[in-house]
Amino acid sequence: MVKKEKKVTRIDPVRTTQPLEQTQEKRVCAYCRISTDSEDQKHSLEAQVAYYSRLIGERNNWIFSGIYADEDRSGTKLNGRDEFQKMMQDCRRGQHDYIITKSVTRFARNTVDSIQAIRELKALGIGIYFEKERVDTLSEKSEQLLTILSSIAQGESENISANVRWSVVRRFQNGTFIISDPAYGYCKDPDGNLIIEPKEAAVVRRIFEAYLGGMGSYTIAQSLQKEGIPTSRKSNGWQEGTVKEILKNPVYEGDLLLQKTCTTEGIPFRTKRNHGELPQYLIRDNHEPIISREEAEAVRKLCTYRKEQQCVKDSEAYQNRYAFSSRIRCGVCGSIFRRQKLYIGKSYEKVQWCCHKHIQDRKACGQKAIREENIERLFTKMWNRMAGNYEEILMPLLAGLKAVPRDPKQERKIRKLNYQIEELRKQSYMLRQVLVDGNIGSAVFIERRNQLDSELETLIHRRQLLEADQFFEQEIMQTEYLLTVFRSRPTRMENYEEEAFLMIIDHATVYPGQKIRFCLKNGLELEESLEEGGLEDGRN
Template sequence: MAKKVMKIEPVRQKVIQQLRPKKRVCAYCRVSTDSAKQHTSYVAQVEYYKAYIEKRKDWEFAGIFADEAKSGTQVGKREEFLRMMKECENGNIDIIITKSVTRFARNTIDSIEAIRKLKSLGITVYFEKENISTISEQSEQMLTILSSLAQGESEIISTNNRWGIQKRFRDGSYNISCVAYGYTKNDNGEITIKEDEAKVVRRIYSEYLNGKGSFVISRDLTKDNIPPVRTAEKWNDCVVKEILQNPIYEGDLILQKTYTTEVLPFTKKRNRGEMPQFFIKDNHEPIITREQGEMVRGILEYRRKQMNMDDSGKYQNRYEFSSKIMCRECGGNFRRQKIYIGKPYEKIQWSCKNHIENSRMCRTKPIREDAIKTAYITMWNKLASNRTFILNPMLDPLKNMRVSKEQEEEIENLNNRIMELTEQSHILSRVVQKGYMDSALFIQKQNALNIEIEEIKKKRNSLFDNNGFETEIAGTERLLEIIKYNPEITEAYDENLFLHTVNKVLIGSNGEITFRLINNLEITEYANKGGGKA
């Protein structure tokens, strides 16, 4: 007996066409990094693509996404590309037009991953130069080949450039493009002393050898209105330490302090022994003596060991309050200080860096570490004890606050439409169960309903995403979960609990200690001589 086979027609494209008669089409391009040319290039491409898209009656212009033409080799650095992908995920784009495969991405993996993701969302990418559309079955194979060729071209160019630089390193003919503070280059490209800056370098070495720390030196340079180094906004201890550790001031030159990775995505890294370095002794006139340089290195090494720092100059034991405490008055970060060192009542306090540099600029006084910890314990116990009155009621209002009145009405309409379609789906199910409808026709109609529900949900989610309080909602849910597993009153300060629940600590000039929690809720306690109090 022959089997009866019934064909169920595909309905996705038909339903999408009914919901969106016009395809929303955008363009992706890269514009010149030159500020003067960038505007002209952007305007020209907007005009071109707008006219190109508006020629089609079934297309609707959905904007242009343009990144600066720094590099097509790394998608992660292209903000407009990522914004375009987000718009695609939100269901606001149907077709993307771009000039060529090389304009889209020169990294094969990133290119194919992006195209596959777009195809899974039902979005077509059209490459003008190659005349390839990702809607075709053979598109991925062609695009893989073209992307690989573009990536290979980038890697070959990079390899050739690297080989040329390495050759100049070896024979000592490499001319550094940017010389260190204290030096300049003459017409022949030779490194020569810039006397006004060299005077500052000598002062830094002299003061460091006389016992001053890098922070104090930077503070004094700022007070004396000395212009900072060309690559820094102002003098700070890091800039001073960089000068103290640079052998260029002894007349020597080290080449290849940094290197670029050989394969895509190209990444610039500090050379910590991965690549050879080239040392040229007595390359140019020194600013300091070799004896001074040797003594400074000895002091730096001693202080590094005393402060428990690793070879890169970073603290091995970070404190839980590091980078967490900010000044409410001036926005400055707080630094850790020891007071009454060596005495039985030695204490730790945190001070605003701007107050340290100039007390007239910031009035916020230092605060004791034990006061912050006591205030945190008080705050946390209040929050945990009153979670049903503070945290629980926050969730629904936060979700409701995510949209404007117009968007709220639109979301309500979309919700009503989803309910209508869901009800239609239930009716269809009851009809087919009673035998009033053929199974093949039922599946076809059911698919059409599911696709329409899916599209409406995408539109609704897009409204939420554009005006959401995701951080606040997720943070509140996380706090409730932490309290659920730590319901008891906290008597002792818990470092892990602090790190998992607090984003920032804001210190006011009148002793206010405000804890900004992971859901952006701010709770204030007050410090007194004994610590924190409500």
């Protein structure tokens, strides 16, 4: 049989792709970033903003669609880079067609984050042009090249970090390291040496004397808080952990312990406590002590004895010890509930949770404690009701969240804020030019610059709040997550399961009248109540 030759007809494409230069009316934005808050870097950011505003405006086929600029942000991780995240969100909403930036290192120093963001934008049909490398991500060979360049950028960042760590360790070893944040009770002289701060030092002495006198860390913190004694830390006053840190710190006997924390070697860099992973450096008799070595040794022995007798764990481990820790709130005063044991050692020993403010002062909050078994019983009841009807509850909620229209008033407010932010950035750049020209003094420049920075930060924060109110991505994601949880687990829970509680509950609020309102991770609140007794009087 003779094989017949196949006839192939070519069909020419209807549409042809054109390079960016020939495409008309592309909405182009720019992304800039500086990694420190120094004045030189801020001037660099202003120059980048001015350059891209002019560059985009000069192109006939480009429509200026905004500039995103992150100040004092590291490129090793995307978290915290608010302007970068806003740019990505705007791209997902179809507000841009093209992005231009200085280089791969300005975009991101983390290879994984960089490639993921580039791929997502490419899937949306949005290209990125890196000026320094002359790479367009819409070109065919861009990804392999960008992977190499991003890896080089990440390696460069890791090398810089390693060099900084080496320098710090060298200063640890030769005793020339100057701490940036002195411990409570001390301040620094002009040469960076630690000197005693009299008012704070008096509080430190009081803490040591009280502990040696038999008071516990929690009781000491309560008394300091009640008297309104200020702390030097950005915290909610005196806490038990704060007092423990002071009691354990060798700085108060004149010694300086270095490298109590360490930074991870790989990207993203994280700071964590040094639990023996790296050597520490102790400089004895480094500065004037606040308490004697004999007092410090006595405190250490007393602390060790109490731990052995009471099996007390440190506060960080305790906070994560129980599923209900920090998740049970008071419906009367808003405080967190604490775990308590009743009739310890008896056959009828019970566990209850009680309002922290009620424990401190019954007159301050009249909320009563609730037994742990009743919290578990109410959660199980709520789960079973929800598991049997989750689609009827969550599906309409999900559809409603996705169908929420944009508020025109919110849109106008956001546009107004965008305009004000751009104007402030222009003023900041012009102010810099005036200083360079010698038409303004340094003191006046710094004062005005600080004022502009403060106003800019306020406007950006207001814009973020408006955008958070307008869109419900987080609620949508959490609702979809809850649907997945309920679909993958049994519809009936016979006994309380801690894993289920942690999977779906954000927090639970206890109200008078034996009621608990469970708040799911998507914000949905469901209330359950006991049919009969189950509440106990709070005990101190």
